[in-house]
Structures are given as C-alpha cells and as structure tokens.
Amino acid sequence: MTNRIMTLTVAATLLASTAAMAQDKPKIGAAVYGLNAEFMQIWAAALEQHPAVKQGLVEVTVFDGRYDALVQQEQFETMVTQGFDAIIFVPIDIEAGAAAVKVASDAGIPVFGSNTRVNSDLLSAYVGSDDVQSGYMEAKYVLDKIGCKGNVVVIEGPIGQSAQIQRLEGNMKALAECPDVKVLEDQTANWSRAEAQTLMENWLTAHPGEINGVIGQNDEMALGAIEAIKAADLDVKSFAIAGIDGVTDALLAVKADQMASILQDGAAQAQGALDLAIKAVDPTYEPMSEIWKTYADMPWNNGADKEYSVPWTPVTLENVDALLALRQ
Known part of the structure; x- marks a missing residue:
C-alpha cells in the first residue's frame, strides 16, 4: 500500500509539473490577412518550422483573416479573451488594422x-x-525591357493594404523616369491570379496589340496575366512582365524567361517576428531562428529595434535553380 501511495504521489507531482510547464508556455497568435495563396502559406509554414515551435517551447496559433479587416478585428478580440501572450499581425488594411492593435494594446498584449x-x-x-x-x-x-517607351498596364494589390500603397509608389517613381511610357490600365486584382487573368483578358481585347509591359504588384497577378496572354495565343516573351514574391510558379516562369520576380523572404519575416514576440514574453530569450545569421545587415540588437528590414533578392537565371531547390 505504501508503494502504491508513493507511486500515486510521484504521478501527481509529474502531472502538476507538466501542467505548470504547459501553463508557462508562451501562447502566440499570428493574425494573417489570408491563406489562399502560396506566399502567405510559406509565411505561415515558417512559423511552424521555427526552432522554438518545433522544440515545444512556445505555442503558436495562425488565424486566417480571409482578406477581411472585420474578421481580423474579431480574431484579435478572441485572442484577448483567450489570454494570448503576444500577437503577430499581417493586416489586410493599413488603417482599419489600427483598431485591432488598440484592442490588444488595451489588454496589455504586445x-x-x-x-x-x-x-x-x-x-x-x-x-x-x-x-x-x-x-x-x-x-x-x-521599363528597361521595353526601352522606356510604349504602353504598360499595372495590376495592383488590395486597395488600402500597405504593400499595394507602397509598391504603387515605387511603380510610379520608376514610371516618372520614362515620360514616353503610357499606362493604359491600372486596377486591383486583390493579389489573385484568377482576378488578374480576367483583367488581362479584358485589356488584351480593349487594347489589341498595344500592351508592351505588365507590372504586377505580386507574382500571382503577374502569372494571371501570363495565363491570359497564353489563352489569347500570344507570345508571352513578346511582353515585359514582372511580379514580386518569388512563389514557386514565378520561379519556374523566370527559368522559362517569361517574367521577372523579386524574392520576398516571408520565412524570415515570420520567424523574425516570432523571435521578437517570444522575447517580449521572456526577456531572457535569445533568438533561435537562423535568419539573423542569414542577413548580416539585419542585426538582432537584443530585440530592441522598432524596425527590422529583410532584404529583397532579385530572381535571376543564375540563382533560380537554388531557390527552387529550397521548395522541395
């Protein structure tokens, strides 16, 4: 009987210890604008691959905002109610997202x-x-490919999201350097390949033989334009087409000399933000992601900086195979 009591006591102690450990494990929420496309899927997958997550040191929950600011607001309210320790935010709207941040801030959640x-x-x-x-x-x-003359179309991201606003600013800055280039069309396709394909089909009909270049503010939309060009039995290589993100299909299109792309390292953005979130909960925490070694120009600085800028990597014929290998 004594041995049984001792066994039960030890078991109870272990259970209590395990429960305490589970209670002490930081709970981090990641509210992302939407998970339909590959880029944000890469971003979210990187969180799951973070060493702190794989070792069970932190609990991470990803919330799909479904491209709706109100949905993201409700998700913040849920995280506050459920007592999350910190939140990583990828907002759909640069202005509407501020209300969600205030909800968390008022609850003392960074x-x-x-x-x-x-x-x-x-x-x-x-x-x-x-x-x-x-x-x-x-x-x-x-613009360089068309010799700074001719006609282009611009396919924008969701109106009101920071990437759409800032990429358009960069687009316009480059266009200002080529006053002989005319923008025939400029509309949003909401980061969607299908929406961009429909836009491009309409534009090819409205401007037959007039479009020389396509500026797609992300790869999905540039790829949609390529699909429209192919469907119209036109030569993709006769157009200058560019996108942003470095998603897998874009890498393949670069390799086929159909478009240009710039790799956005979503994995570094996600894992860097998670390191900062854990640091906010546990001041003794040291970053576990390899990204701080990968980007020497983005030092950790003890997690004290307000801005961490992940560099862009232009996709070229020289590096595209190595980038594709990372997706396997």
Whole structure:
C-alpha cells in the first residue's frame, strides 16, 4: 500500500509539473490577412518550422483573416479573451488594422507587425521588407525591357493594404523616369491570379496589340496575366512582365524567361517576428531562428529595434535553380 501511495504521489507531482510547464508556455497568435495563396502559406509554414515551435517551447496559433479587416478585428478580440501572450499581425488594411492593435494594446498584449504594415504607434516592432523599393525594382525591369517607351498596364494589390500603397509608389517613381511610357490600365486584382487573368483578358481585347509591359504588384497577378496572354495565343516573351514574391510558379516562369520576380523572404519575416514576440514574453530569450545569421545587415540588437528590414533578392537565371531547390 505504501508503494502504491508513493507511486500515486510521484504521478501527481509529474502531472502538476507538466501542467505548470504547459501553463508557462508562451501562447502566440499570428493574425494573417489570408491563406489562399502560396506566399502567405510559406509565411505561415515558417512559423511552424521555427526552432522554438518545433522544440515545444512556445505555442503558436495562425488565424486566417480571409482578406477581411472585420474578421481580423474579431480574431484579435478572441485572442484577448483567450489570454494570448503576444500577437503577430499581417493586416489586410493599413488603417482599419489600427483598431485591432488598440484592442490588444488595451489588454496589455504586445503586437508585432510582419510583412504588411498598420498605421499605429502602438505596434511593438515590425519585421518586413521595403515595398517602395520592390515596386521600383519591378517597374524598372519592365521599363528597361521595353526601352522606356510604349504602353504598360499595372495590376495592383488590395486597395488600402500597405504593400499595394507602397509598391504603387515605387511603380510610379520608376514610371516618372520614362515620360514616353503610357499606362493604359491600372486596377486591383486583390493579389489573385484568377482576378488578374480576367483583367488581362479584358485589356488584351480593349487594347489589341498595344500592351508592351505588365507590372504586377505580386507574382500571382503577374502569372494571371501570363495565363491570359497564353489563352489569347500570344507570345508571352513578346511582353515585359514582372511580379514580386518569388512563389514557386514565378520561379519556374523566370527559368522559362517569361517574367521577372523579386524574392520576398516571408520565412524570415515570420520567424523574425516570432523571435521578437517570444522575447517580449521572456526577456531572457535569445533568438533561435537562423535568419539573423542569414542577413548580416539585419542585426538582432537584443530585440530592441522598432524596425527590422529583410532584404529583397532579385530572381535571376543564375540563382533560380537554388531557390527552387529550397521548395522541395
């Protein structure tokens, strides 16, 4: 009987210890604008591959915002109610997202931005890339290829999201350097390949033989334009086409010499934000992601900076095979 009591006591102690450990494990929420396309799927998968998550040191829950600011607001309210320790935010709308950040801030929960921006002074820090720069880079590629003359179309992201706003600023900066280039059409396709394909089909009909270049503010939309061009039995290589993100199909299209792309390292943006979120919960925490070694120009600085800028990587024929290998 004594041995049985001792066994039960030890078991109870172990259970209590396990429960305490589970209770002490930081609970981080990641509110992303939507998970329909590959880029944000890569971003979310990187969180699951973070060493702290794989070792069970932190619990991460990803919330699909379904491209709706109101849905994201409700998800923040849920995370507050459920007592999350920190939140990583990828907002669909630069202005509407500020209300969600305030909800968390009022509850004492730190919020870390990643990938897209929110217009709020309450954000603890931001990990992303310079979208003005990428917008300029992609437009310049298209303009250089058409010799700074002719006609282009611009396919924008969701109106009101920071990437759309800033990439358009970069697009316009490059276009200003080529006054002889005319923008025939400029509309949003909401980061959607299907929507961009429909737009491009309509534009090819409305402007037969007149479109020389396509500036797609992300790869999905540039790929949609390519599908429309193929469906019209036109030669894709007779157009200058560019996108942003470095998704797998875009890498393949670059390899086939059908478009240009700029790799946005969503994995670095996600894992960097998670390191910062864990640091906010546990001040003794040291970053576990390899990204801080990968990008020497983006030092950790003890997690004290407000801005962490992940560099862009232009996709070229020289590096595309190595980038594709990382997707396998």
